Amino acid sequence: MAEIIQAEGKQKGGKKKAKKFSTHIDMTPMVDLMCLLITFFMLTTAFSKPKAMEITMPERDDSTQQKDRPLVQANRTINILISGNDKIYYYFGVADPKLPLPQLVLTNYSKDGIRKMLLKRNLTVFKAVRELRDKVIRGDEVMADSTLSRKIKELKKSDKNAPIILIKADEKAKYKNLVDIIDEMAICNIASYAVVDIAPIELQMIAGTAVSAAPAKK
Amino acid sequence: MTPMVDLFALLLTFFMLTTSFRPQEATIIDTPSSISEKVNPDKNVITILVGKDDKVYLNFDNGSDTSVLVRKEVLKKFAEQYNLKFSDKEIKFFTTGASFGMPADKIKAWLDTPDSKDREKFQTGIPMDSTDNQLNMWIRLIRVQSPNAEVAIKGDAEADFKTVKHVMDILQDNKVNKFNLTTNLTKDEAKLD
Numbered sequence: 001m002a003e004i005i006q007a008e009g010k011q012k013g014g015k016k017k018a019k020k021f022s023t024h025i026d027m028t029p030m031v032d033l034m035c036l037l038i039t040f041f042m043l044t045t046a047f048s049k050p051k052a053m054e055i056t057m058p059e060r061d062d063s064t065q066q067k068d069r070p071l072v073q074a075n076r077t078i079n080i081l082i083s084g085n086d087k088i089y090y091y092f093g094v095a096d097p098k099l100p101l102p103q104l105v106l107t108n109y110s111k112d113g114i115r116k117m118l119l120k121r122n123l124t125v126f127k128a129v130r131e132l133r134d135k136v137i138r139g140d141e142v143m144a145d146s147t148l149s150r151k152i153k154e155l156k157k158s159d160k161n162a163p164i165i166l167i168k169a170d171e172k173a174k175y176k177n178l179v180d181i182i183d184e185m186a187i188c189n190i191a192s193y194a195v196v197d198i199a200p201i202e203l204q205m206i207a208g209t210a211v212s213a214a215p216a217k218k
Numbered sequence: 219m220t221p222m223v224d225l226f227a228l229l230l231t232f233f234m235l236t237t238s239f240r241p242q243e244a245t246i247i248d249t250p251s252s253i254s255e256k257v258n259p260d261k262n263v264i265t266i267l268v269g270k271d272d273k274v275y276l277n278f279d280n281g282s283d284t285s286v287l288v289r290k291e292v293l294k295k296f297a298e299q300y301n302l303k304f305s306d307k308e309i310k311f312f313t314t315g316a317s318f319g320m321p322a323d324k325i326k327a328w329l330d331t332p333d334s335k336d337r338e339k340f341q342t343g344i345p346m347d348s349t350d351n352q353l354n355m356w357i358r359l360i361r362v363q364s365p366n367a368e369v370a371i372k373g374d375a376e377a378d379f380k381t382v383k384h385v386m387d388i389l390q391d392n393k394v395n396k397f398n399l400t401t402n403l404t405k406d407e408a409k410l411d
Contacts, residue, residue, distance in 0.1 A: 028219070052370060052398035053254040060390040082379075111408070119408055126408065169379045175268070176375035178382070179250040179399060186253055187408045 055182060058194060076164045078121065080114070081202055082181055084172025088114055095201050101212045104205045109180050118188040121163045128155045129189045156191035165193035170203055241316030242334065243267070244275040244341045250375040252401035259368050259398065264360055266353075267317055268373035272381040273343030275319030276356055281364045288363045289313045295359045302326060319344045322352055346384060353385070357392050372400040
């Protein structure tokens with residue numbers, strides 16, 4: 001819609017006539033295109049809603065005595081300790097100051113760190129769940145989503161040697177660390193895990209000041 | 219061309235007059251990421267926001283029953299507990315679902331401030347220390363009004379775990395054992411090598 005009109009200039013006794021410029025740009029196709037694009041995006045954009053990670057904590061009953069709590073098998077237990085600066089440690093078994101203390105291993109949140117250890121310990125369940133998921137994706141087995149999640153739950157419970165993870169965080173841990181470690185539980189298809197309070201002996205183990213009452217093994 | 223520009227002007231005026239802004243969140247929160255694909259509930263939910271600075275804010279909706287305004291009822295009961303008086307105008311403003319977080323004595327001042335920029339200054343966080351556990355009171359009153367509401371914890375990735383654990387402890391004291399942690403979706407898969 002551009003027009004440049006140069007007015008004719010009156011010149012005293014001049015024989016020359018001023019030239020008339022007229023530039024006309026037709027913008028209709030561009031506006032058409034913009035209209036189409038806007039309509040397209042108006043109809044196809046879907047806002048991404050935030051997702052939620054479900055977590056269930058065991059009932060906190062102050063009246064439950066220490067000895068009434070169900071005992072976990074020490075040989076299946078993996079304790080994961082999360083601390084500040086994205087530090088994460090783990091040890092197997094139980095940290096009893098009366099016995100020699102287990103080895104505390106420092107690792108990280110990458111896939112070569114904690115995930116490698118978890119996959120090694122949870123191999124049977126992980127493979128079984130992954131096979132089932134792949135079968136459903138390939139179409140070899142057809143089932144509803146709810147059936148699939150029920151079957152995965154059953155698979156997780158079926159392995160009696162699957163690890164039991166106890167997640168403990170100290171004062172310096174960030175919320176992100178907790179979410180990351182619970183995420184790893186989901187990625188590695190861990191069946192049973194719980195977030196529990198950290199014990200003083202474990203705080204000492206992180207600090208490197210833990211002393212075992214048992215005599216050192218020669 | 220002129221009729222089209224007329225039409226655009228009309229559309230623009232229409233949207234300018236009918237748009238209502240979403241109430242501003244009390245604080246900006248950067249949630250951590252996870253592979254969880256479950257959608258965060260947005261109806262009948264109590265949201266507890268934990269900011270980067272470890273301040274705690276609260277948001278809850280008016281419930282699924284349209285005849286009962288849950289926010290109004292909860293504010294009235296809260297006022298009884300802490301000896302506060304709110305005018306009808308202030309109660310009406312409170313029922314528009316904005317997230318808030320301030321000690322009980324500052325609520326009236328927050329509701330009275332007309333300007334949204336000045337209003338943000340009041341959002342200093344809900345106290346939840348053992349001497350003055352206002353968060354506990356809020357949650358207790360909300361659960362009485364809407365017992366089926368789910369609880370979502372929207373925490374900043376850099377918030378201390380300690381604060382979130384404290385919030386979870388307060389929730390467990392109120393017999394809530396299942397939480398939704400709001401996260402962003404990222405895809406991550408374990409690969410066996």
